Amino acid sequence: xxxxxxxxxxxxxxxxxxxxxxxxxxxxxxxxxxxxxxxxxxxxxxxxxxxxxxxxxxxxxxxxxxxxxxxxxxxxxxxxxxxxxxxxxxxxxxxxxxxxxxxxxxxxxxxxxxxxxxxxxxxxxxxxxxxxxxxxxxxxxxxxxxxxxxxxxxxxxxxxxxxxxxxxxxxxxxxxxxxxxxxxxxxxxxxxxxxxxxxxxxxxxxxxx
Amino acid sequence: xxxxxxxxxxxxxxxxxxxxxxxxxxxxxxxxxxxxxxxxxxxxxxxxxxxxxxxxxxxxxxxxxxxxxxxxxxxxxxxxxxxxxxxxxxxxxxxxxxxxxxxxxxxxxxxxxxxxxxxxxxxxxxxxxxxxxxxxxxxxxxxxxxxxxxxxxxxxxxxxxxxxxxxxxxxxxxxxxxxxxxxxxxxxxxxxxxxxxxxxxxxxxxxxx
Amino acid sequence: xxxxxxxxxxxxxxxxxxxxxxxxxxxxxxxxxxxxxxxxxxxxxxxxxxxxxxxxxxxxxxxxxxxxxxxxxxxxxxxxxxxxxxxxxxxxxxxxxxxxxxxxxxxxxxxxxxxxxxxxxxxxxxxxxxxxxxxxxxxxxxxxxxxxxxxxxxxxxxxxxxxxxxxxxxxxxxxxxxxxxxxxxxxxxxxxxxxxxxxxxxxxxxxxx
Numbered sequence: 001x002x003x004x005x006x007x008x009x010x011x012x013x014x015x016x017x018x019x020x021x022x023x024x025x026x027x028x029x030x031x032x033x034x035x036x037x038x039x040x041x042x043x044x045x046x047x048x049x050x051x052x053x054x055x056x057x058x059x060x061x062x063x064x065x066x067x068x069x070x071x072x073x074x075x076x077x078x079x080x081x082x083x084x085x086x087x088x089x090x091x092x093x094x095x096x097x098x099x100x101x102x103x104x105x106x107x108x109x110x111x112x113x114x115x116x117x118x119x120x121x122x123x124x125x126x127x128x129x130x131x132x133x134x135x136x137x138x139x140x141x142x143x144x145x146x147x148x149x150x151x152x153x154x155x156x157x158x159x160x161x162x163x164x165x166x167x168x169x170x171x172x173x174x175x176x177x178x179x180x181x182x183x184x185x186x187x188x189x190x191x192x193x194x195x196x197x198x199x200x201x202x203x204x205x206x207x208x209x
Numbered sequence: 210x211x212x213x214x215x216x217x218x219x220x221x222x223x224x225x226x227x228x229x230x231x232x233x234x235x236x237x238x239x240x241x242x243x244x245x246x247x248x249x250x251x252x253x254x255x256x257x258x259x260x261x262x263x264x265x266x267x268x269x270x271x272x273x274x275x276x277x278x279x280x281x282x283x284x285x286x287x288x289x290x291x292x293x294x295x296x297x298x299x300x301x302x303x304x305x306x307x308x309x310x311x312x313x314x315x316x317x318x319x320x321x322x323x324x325x326x327x328x329x330x331x332x333x334x335x336x337x338x339x340x341x342x343x344x345x346x347x348x349x350x351x352x353x354x355x356x357x358x359x360x361x362x363x364x365x366x367x368x369x370x371x372x373x374x375x376x377x378x379x380x381x382x383x384x385x386x387x388x389x390x391x392x393x394x395x396x397x398x399x400x401x402x403x404x405x406x407x408x409x410x411x412x413x414x415x416x417x418x
Numbered sequence: 419x420x421x422x423x424x425x426x427x428x429x430x431x432x433x434x435x436x437x438x439x440x441x442x443x444x445x446x447x448x449x450x451x452x453x454x455x456x457x458x459x460x461x462x463x464x465x466x467x468x469x470x471x472x473x474x475x476x477x478x479x480x481x482x483x484x485x486x487x488x489x490x491x492x493x494x495x496x497x498x499x500x501x502x503x504x505x506x507x508x509x510x511x512x513x514x515x516x517x518x519x520x521x522x523x524x525x526x527x528x529x530x531x532x533x534x535x536x537x538x539x540x541x542x543x544x545x546x547x548x549x550x551x552x553x554x555x556x557x558x559x560x561x562x563x564x565x566x567x568x569x570x571x572x573x574x575x576x577x578x579x580x581x582x583x584x585x586x587x588x589x590x591x592x593x594x595x596x597x598x599x600x601x602x603x604x605x606x607x608x609x610x611x612x613x614x615x616x617x618x619x620x621x622x623x624x625x626x627x
Binding site for chain 2: 165174178
């Protein structure tokens with residue numbers, strides 16, 4: 001039986017988006033596990049860095065595909081924004097993990113665990129939205145997923161603000177304050193970028209629904 | 210008498226831009242009043258945060274309108290950039306106010322007052338530019354307004370730099386140094402984003418004049 | 419003999435890009451010389467600031483040219499991205515130099531010298547890529563130059579990370595730690611933006627090769 005020999009190009013974009021989202025979720029789970037167990041930090045950071053490089057490769061493939069394709073499933077600009085926003089999430093996750101290693105920080109606080117938990121949840125929502133992009137009938141579902149991502153970003157923001165306040169309650173070790181402030185910022189930026197993903201997805205859903 | 214039943218779509222964009230600019234000015238004035246009086250900081254931050262949410266809603270409406278409209282008064286990209294830059298100004302104003310609350314800072318310095326003052330002036334200039342976008346004959350005026358916004362951004366930059374130098378003159382309380390450095394940065398970023406607004410406006414004026 | 423009286427518009431873009439790149443290289447060399455000699459810091463910062471203003475003017479000319487031109491040598495968006503990314507490199511170089519002055523820092527560390535050295539190398543690679551944009555036959559060469567810029571960005575990242583770790587090894591003078599952390603960040607951002615330039619160049623090369 002004859003089979004069409006190539007994956008149609010639309011399909012390729014969706015596959016790459018799903019791959020990027022899955023990779024981002026893995027990085028988020030790696031960060032959470034690293035923070036929860038606090039064992040073999042160096043090995044865990046190496047794994048997350050590996051995922052970050054993998055994310056770069058996928059983003060690269062999306063951009064190369066974009067340059068080669070005339071008819072795209074949705075606006076070229078939105079494809080580029082979506083690819084870059086997911087890549088940024090993974091980058092911030094890696095930066096947070098890496099900073100813990102570079103700064104040789106002490107055991108993570110409860111707030112760090114809460115933030116890691118929200119990052120995983122937000123990443124999982126983004127991953128959920130990707131297959132919903134494939135069919136017009138699922139675009140309403142995309143909007144619901146975006147609402148949930150925005151809710152998680154707000155939750156992360158509240159934890160971040162209380163983590164900062166808590167950090168400055170005890171300023172005897174200022175180096176510790178500065179290190180953790182940066183780590184919290186990276187973690188909060190990861191959820192911020194999930195919200196950027198949601199903004200792009202919402203635009204796509206509104207344009208095509 | 211017959212009346213045209215809908216606001217034409219071009220009109221809608223200008224109305225939303227003016228609304229966003231007005232909202233941004235209110236946030237700037239709120240920050241200035243909070244810093245000048247230094248009373249009921251929590252209540253004032255709540256009001257500014259309310260304005261920041263209002264700004265999100267307006268930006269959202271602009272983007273939704275953009276997705277629904279085929280013929281726009283100027284380039285779609287410029288509309289999106291303008292909406293987001295004004296939203297960013299309001300965000301940075303809110304972030305500066307919020308940081309003062311989170312960090313429970315002491316009484317604001319003279320430099321903080323100067324920065325708040327420049328932010329109000331820059332926001333007022335941006336607000337002034339919005340109705341000037343409506344008519345081609347006013348576009349020359351837009352360019353003059355942009356020059357004034359750039360001048361204010363340079364002034365803010367000078368105050369910011371001297372505020373930083375002053376801050377590091379006394380490093381006995383490093384927590385104080387770190388907190389105020391962040392607040393100054395947020396305030397300086399607010400004027401930076403006013404300059405981004407001016408850049409977009411200048412582009413629009415040059416393209417359509 | 420008759421000579422065509424105007425530089426064709428395509429030519430103009432390439433000239434401005436080359437001018438911007440050359441200006442950026444000069445700023446990078448200025449930073450390196452300032453850090454290497456550590457003499458007349460104020461005068462050297464003034465020179466770099468002058469170059470930064472010059473960079474603004476060139477970027478402005480590119481954007482004005484873009485608004486006046488219907489047929490551009492490559493995508494309008496890429497022209498804008500390229501102009502802004504080179505401008506950002508110069509901005510971060512100036513910000514790093516300026517921070518050393520504002521903060522009245524002590525003699526630069528070995529790591530600062532290494533970073534300045536990489537910034538010069540990355541800027542020189544960007545400068546090399548600009549004339550390669552002029553001819554389709556040179557676009558393969560552009561891709562090689564991009565690989566080299568990426569390699570330099572990775573090298574800068576490694577130096578940056580070890581500089582941060584080194585900085586927090588001795589936290590008796592926290593003001594010093596904070597000041598240098600910011601300076602290192604600005605320097606690292608300069609190489610980051612060279613990578614942004616490389617990303618745009620790669621896109622252009624892939625689209626037109």
